[in-house]
Amino acid sequence: MHKKHHKLIIIVVLFQLWKLSSCDLCEIARNSVYQSGFSHALKAHWIGKNYYKRGPSGNDIHRTNVPTIRIEFRDLIWRDEMQLVYLNNVILPDEVDQ
Template structure:
């Protein structure tokens, strides 16, 4: 007696796992796993055991022996984040200056 999957139409094919669909590399998967642990609700002691000193910024917070995420990738992510943060903060300063100028003009009228 053979079992059949009655929940799937005969014309449908099983979908491949996400890494194949998105063409994720081993480093991609390791980075996703590291980030998942860091964002999880597990106790800090468990996170420390799994990924190392994750609270440090940049490669200093990456234990490559535990995460298998290359330090170069961590450095790139850190640099990109810091550049984006500088951009946003510069824009916020410009925005505040514009608001102050508009307020000054409306007060003088």
């Protein structure tokens, strides 16, 4: 069985088992493409030309179908976790905000 078929089966099972919403599945799909070994060109085509940017500026809702508010929430939580990990002694570089 090919890896992509195996991954698809896992996603379908998770969808049924945990009663995931279509929004949940879109976010899983977006993150799967983002973390994959696909080329920059393919990632840009599938999830948007700014996919590598953090937060809402990196989300093309027309390609990913992931709402901006969800991306904003994930980014806020990530930033809070970074502050916790570094005991509030971290200054996130400007590149992270772009």
